[in-house]
Amino acid sequence: MSPAQKNQVLNDHFRKTGEGGVVMISMGVHLLGRATVDMIMKQLAGDAGDKSVEPGGEHDVGSIKVNNRTIDWEINYYNKDLDDESPDPTDPQQTTRYLAILLSTEY
Template identity: 30%
Template sequence: MTADTLSRSERIARLNDRARQAMGLACVAVATVGFRSLSEEDKSRVRELVETFDAFTQDNDPYGERDFGAIYLDGEGRWTTTRPAQPAETVFWKIDAYDRDLQFGSDDPANPSVTRRVLTIMLASEY
């Protein structure tokens, strides 16, 4: 399947996957103060789970663009993409598409020549 035959949503999804898998290279990566306050071990594990995230559902990905997800800390101190009954902490990640100057939303998020992606990682409590 070529880029010409992919749907617009699938082109955006693939670009978003690349942004997650190459944070800081294929996108601008930012983290909130709350996320940065986590331990180095926790931040590393969460970033790993963001990079490999595949728990997309109709609830968190209604447009099929793979631009949002949640990571949970369970009661035993393990980070997971599966929501536990009572998460000890929740981290959100979100990808937004901007113009090349990061001034406005992109006119065409499916076109990497006119779009820069920004991936933000934050504690859910900061939302």
């Protein structure tokens, strides 16, 4: 399995479960309310999230539509101290995935 393919698998698992990283929502997303945030998280974990990733990439960026709003998301790879990039994003022992979810107008 190539590094890109391994990151695809790890990113898809993280996006769907939140395991192995940190999920951050922007203030704009937060202000949409708990029910909408829950809907966003459910869609990211489901078919809408699967369809939003770039084909052939690492599945680390995308956007979905929720209640006629475009929600952008991106996964970055940090070291375990969250103070620098991960030395090896394909190694969960060295990497904390960080999912940022924001309104497209906040990007």
